[in-house]
Amino acid sequence: MIFKFFDKLSQDFSELLNDKKEYNVIIEIDKEENKKSFTAHSVVLRYRSSHFDKELEIATTNENNIKTIIKPNISAQIFEIILKFIYGGIVDIENTDTKTIYELMINSNELELEELSAKLESYLIESKASWLRTHFFFVYHSIFDSNVFTNLKKFYNDIIVKHPNLFFESENFTSLQETALISILQRDDLKVEEIKIWDYVIKWGIAQNPTLPTNLEEWSNENFKVLKITLQQCLPLIRYFHISIEDIWEKVKLYEKILEKQLWDDMIQRHMFPNKSVKSLVLPARIISNPELPPRTISTSExxxxxxxxxxxxxxxxxxxxxxxxxxxxxxxxxxxxxxxxxxxxxxxxxxxxxxxxxxxxxxxxxxxxxxxxxxxxxxxxxxxxxxxxxxxxxxxxxxxxxxxxxxxxxxxxxxxxxxxxxxxxxxxxxxxxxxxxxxxxxxxxxxxxxxxxxxxxxxxxxxxxxxxxxxxxxxxxxxxxxxxxxxxxxxRHRHAGTIIVIKVAGTEEIAGDYNPLA
Structure with missing residues (x-):
């Protein structure tokens, strides 16, 4: 038999956080007029966060053997929530606005509090999907700088696949990180014609090099080389063999110099001799059909x-x-x-x-x-x-x-x-x-x-x-x-409104009843 007393343990450690007698760490949060100091205990920080374990190794120590850690990029409001989690394992976001919860998730990840970060990520997807959609590019930009938040990335990529115009036609599209663009180009179910994807990729690549001439006729070989280097991770993800010969001739040929010669030759060959094999990799066509969805309902109880x-x-x-x-x-x-x-x-x-x-x-x-x-x-x-x-x-x-x-x-x-x-x-x-x-x-x-x-x-x-x-x-x-x-x-209507009660009287043939229209 094992007896567990986690609630009392959490309560005791939460009270320890407020104990100013035995602390040996000061953490300075935020900057300028918003700066605030928190006290903590190194033994708790080390065992609860690998990030703080490393920070304490290099932190400066004063004459009273108190170490100081400086975190200027975290707000006091968010760090107070994080510190309560580190000590008591409890996070209360009942009355917290969604933007703060999002920032809490980001900061938790930076402090290597994976358990909290993952929980907040799931919460945002399950309970704050509307906010995530409304702040699409704000969130999308920030999560692709890291190797985490895979569920959030999938959440957004699924939206893009379903509604690609929201993504590609946005004024924020060209400021997107390369990793985010690559993750979209890799999708087989991206419902966009391949020639349009080519156009979008070229548009993105040019936007990363604002010094390129605006008139394509003025481009030098060096200009094409710059664009080719910029798009070297994106170009292999385009399904060239599913672009019509007319579009290849009218649009792709303009940027022929950024493609490998073998690929260009194979594209032309495929349209001239469709049954002849090519040396270049042929990616499958994207699934761009949009079948009718059957009616479906989901009950709140389900x-x-x-x-x-x-x-x-x-x-x-x-x-x-x-x-x-x-x-x-x-x-x-x-x-x-x-x-x-x-x-x-x-x-x-x-x-x-x-x-x-x-x-x-x-x-x-x-x-x-x-x-x-x-x-x-x-x-x-x-x-x-x-x-x-x-x-x-x-x-x-x-x-x-x-x-x-x-x-x-x-x-x-x-x-x-x-x-x-x-x-x-x-x-x-x-x-x-x-x-x-x-x-x-x-x-x-x-x-x-x-x-x-x-x-x-x-x-x-x-x-x-x-x-x-x-x-x-x-x-x-x-x-x-x-x-x-x-x-x-x-x-x-629930709670059984509009009901009829029917009874049979014992010892007789009588049947009586009543109707109640209310719940």
Missing amino acids: LPSKVNEPFSTIINKEHVVELSSWIDRKSTTYSLENIPYEFELILRGSRDDFNPKTFWNMCHGHSGTIVVAKVAGTDEIIGGYNPLAWDNLTSGFMETNDSFIFSLKNGDMRNSILSRVINSKEALLYLSDHDIYGPDFGNCEFMMKSSVSDFTQDKLCWCDPSDACYEKPIRTTNKYFSIVDYEHLRNM
Whole structure:
């Protein structure tokens, strides 16, 4: 039999951290007016962190045998959390903003606290995916400088593969590290035509050498040599034998000098004599097809054990309380303990697709649903409730008295906005062009639209404030916008509302019962 008392051990070591009598290490954190000193014990630091073990070997010692370690690039707030983890093995991030949690992960990795770093990485992916997507390049840049964070790298690379335009067309693309670009070029499932990948690689390579002439006709052999050296790790990853001869002649030939002569000869030979073998390595074609996704739903009760993701990355439980109260037309808001609905995830753009057609395919037949969308470049969360079934075979205005559109309290939005339908005959508009149009409440009073089949790519979503189908506008501007992410949620009443109790009276043939419409 083994008895374990880890809670008491953690508590005792946490109290040791606050003991100023026996410390023998001072750690100076941050710089200038934010500088702060922490006391610690060398024996604890050595055994909890290999990084501090090495630091203590070279740290200076004063006349009182106290060593000083200087860490100017860590904030006092973050280091205090780290020190509590080192001593007590406990990290409390309940009320910590996501950016601080991210910085905590980075600093934990730098201090070789692998257990904490890995835990925070998993937490960010599982619980803060929306923030990670919103701060795509900020995070993406920093994680590829290290050999860790493999799960985060995969998280971002999966997004890039699914939505490559977000990556390649960004103004931040050319500032990307070479290691990050290589990790993307290695993917067989990158859904981009190979000639476009060639164009992007050339664009990136030129951006790394700003002294190259802007006019290609002015390039010297030395200029081509510089570009070739810059792209020496990227060029072998391009699938040259899956580029058409027209594109090779019109685009690749312009930079023929950066390619090996054997490769160029083999490309031309392959198109002239397709059955003849070549000496160069022939990489397989990328998988650029985008098959239709079948409808699928994930219940909130299934999520923790099966797919390990929250029912929503956009709204929280407080929002659910508010939305549930609006659905039931309550004069007072439900409490957190008395929410009559369970919200079921039908679709998440970042998980399933941002194509309008995906919305109609996956949401077809679902009634009593909520669409919530995160507006790009703002803290706004907007959406609409549709009590009717979405129908991808129907077009035209749909009539209901119970739909509403809304803007939820979040970030800079101090109060939520509820706008109920007032023109019931034009409550919703089902448009037949599913390559362009998604959900449309009223006559564009909340509309999701994209001409490139991706709601995140072009600013065509709109909340028209001038129409009169709903009580009031849910945005303070009439500008078009794109979205960061969106979700389609089905509200399911639980706690057994709308039940019938039936009993048979003993000794008789009587059957009695009662109906309760409430939960």
